Amino acid sequence: MSAPVRRPEPAPDSCARMWADADEPAWGSAAPATFWVALEQPGPWGNKALTQSRLDPQVGRELESRCAAAGGRALLIRSTGDHQLRREECPSHRRLYVAGGAPTGTPWLLTGDIGDPARVLDLPFDTLAGADPTPALTAVPALALTSEATLLVCTNARRDACCAVLGRPLALEAGSLRPEQVWECTHTGGHRFSPTGVVLPTGATLARLTTDLAVEALDAAARGEVGTELLAPRHHRGLAHLPPPLQAADGWVRHRLGEPDVAALTTRRIGATDDGGVLVEVVHRDGRRHVVSVVKTHDEARPRRNSCTTGPVPAESWQVTPQGD
Template identity: 50%
Template sequence: MTCSVAWDDAGLPAWGTAPRSDFWVAVEQNGPWGARAFTQSRLDQATGAAIEAEVLAAGGRPLLIRRPASHADHADHPRRRVYVAGGLAGTPWLLTGSVAEPEVVLALPFDQLAEADPDALAGAIDWLERLDEGVLLVCANAKRDLCCAVRGRPIALEADRAAPGRVWECTHTGGHRFAPTGLVLPSGQSLARLTPDVALAALRAADAGLLASETFGPWHDRGRGHLEPVCAVAEAYVRELIGEADPSALLVEEAGSNDVEVTHRDGRAWRLWLAQQEHPEHLPESCGKAALTARPWTVERVETGP
């Protein structure tokens, strides 16, 4: 049994498992990917290592992307699509462009991307422009985990047929046990157990600058990566509770050990106490790894404010 099937059967929540990131940089690279894709692909090894290191050092997450089915036998590309997403803690934005050489990506001001003004950034980087629609990245890195390829690729192909050019396969986003997994840009919301309907709903909502209600709840919503896990769980809980689709409507602050305050911009407030409970079953977090004690997040108590 693969890891994701085991977690599906156990019915465990995905809340609080989003990869931590203050911004995202995705670079197109066709062909096969190894487990460490930035240095195990057709991308120049030194360039790939440098992009990965620079993005991570600045608090972001780098990904390689490719069109669905652009694998080992697909010819390389004359230009590469690049996506840069930031503003995750406020109003998320997405820039895109194409480059002839991947080394150009290294000129991005990585230490500014989390809070950069997107129009100023596009004005300073001549190959970047605003993109006012969403994109969906579906993890399909088979060398990192079998579930991502077996369950992720069919979702990416089907979603791409319905929304051509807006769906990409991507490298490791963590959470293999929740495959098929996806990342919505610009919001930075990580999704679990993707279906074609959920994928397309996420894209439609992103076009309007919103999160899709179809993604709410512990089955599909891994959270938003600019938040620490306990805060991401609290935000996701309140978002589902009130049906809030605007990504910038909620302010989340950790109030103590595993208790979090969530405030809506209209003045409503909630205080949540959370815990990680040990699940009685031992489950693998990734295919090929030993089973461990699962510790999913739960909301123990909620108090509402004004």
């Protein structure tokens, strides 16, 4: 095993440091996405990476727009540690990942290398949330199904310093243990929870990762699971295909039951609460039913930064309360 990577500490007033010991659960903080498209783009990334990198900005702009219009999310990725790559070293072929099917309970992951980055625009974006990956395979023949999970770790320094300071060492060390399964990626949201990561194909979005947790996340995803240790409120941000209140309800029930299987729970909104919250029903495949209220709370007493680029604001989190059980 290689020597542990030195882990620098974020600044005392950084967003991740302010939130490091927070009692609030991270549930419900995953950026919603019914599918993911991750395209390799080595070298530096700007604040708006899809149009501020060495990728043709027209391709990046169109990719971001088409994904968003269809309910998905586009990311750029690069091999761990290659953010200083020189322009002349850019590869002739780029790795592409397409993850879909999560809303149907049957997540799938495609991967392959493409020569022209513009080929990503051939994807049938309106089909990617569905259970059948065939349209994507037909549209981009370089892609193939894979059973090997992938972890994308946010390291976009121009978006937030904490993602780079904490994310890069984590990605490098985890990548040395699971080669070809860990990539650096652009902004995924939730800087305050750095190091953050998204696991494909499940879309499980994770907070405050360690190397051990990153490896667990990958191994669990191969079984269609989140990972038992990752069910903890400080680590499990949510399954991205669900809206935030449903992510919080799903996370609360998973933690209560110790249920890591992504497909074991079905979650739906069934009403509203008198205090402005959402009433959510979560049903386990074995028939157990949980009804919870989910309310967004604001901690006025302990304002914190949500990003290193903004000032402190009342801390928001989701409060989940069981109803009648």
